[in-house]
Amino acid sequence: MTTTQTTGATDVQKSIKDLITANDVVLFMKGRKNMAQCGFSHRVDAVLQHLGVDYKDVNVLDDAAIRDGIKAFTNWPTIPQLYVKGEFIGGCDIVMEMFESGELHQLIHEKGVPHTNHG
Amino acid sequence: MPMPAHEIESLIKSKFPDAIVELKDLAGDNDHWQAHVVSAAFKGKSRVAQHQMIYEALGGRMGGVLHALALTTAVPKD
DSSP states (O other), X not given: OOOTTOOSHHHHHHXXXXXXXXXXXXXXXXXXXXXXXXXXXXXXXXXXXXXXXXXXXXXXXXXXXXXXXXXXXXXXXXXXXXXETTEEXXXXXXXXXHHHHTHHHHHHHHTTOOOSSOO | OOOOHHHHXXXXXXXXXXXXXXXXXXXXXXXXXXXXXXXXXXXXXXXXXXXXXXXXXXXXXXXXXBOEEEEEEEOOOO
């Protein structure tokens, strides 16, 4: 993913759109897969690993334009942000709540996202 | 910069007068809050929408002055 120096906000919104349509599961996070640099990002990373879901990790710490752009994109003020098949699922709170209730596993199942572990 | 419980609660209640707001200070520093908000206004709304309603009531403080707010929402049981 190269978001070299994106000029305007629309470029950022476009690269965000491209990311979430090109990948089944995308996590905008602080840090990378297996190397989260924030507790909330780490928890979502761990849940996805537990379910055996492969995902595209986007480290917002590498790109300030993406870090701000993603918050405008969804009108959601914090990171991490999880997307499944282009749909915004939520941040850490919602993902954890869904994981504990089994809804997250059900969602990825219904959306046909490959995963190696069940709930 | 920490935010006291009463301020969080009053911001939420100013937008949702019927809301029941349960706050727990996770780290004892007024900066890592856990909040459970119950309001009829959430009825029929997705979780994402419910949380966005709370963030809006908090007037852009979420992710800024309000560093961490672990939020859960619910509709009152009839």
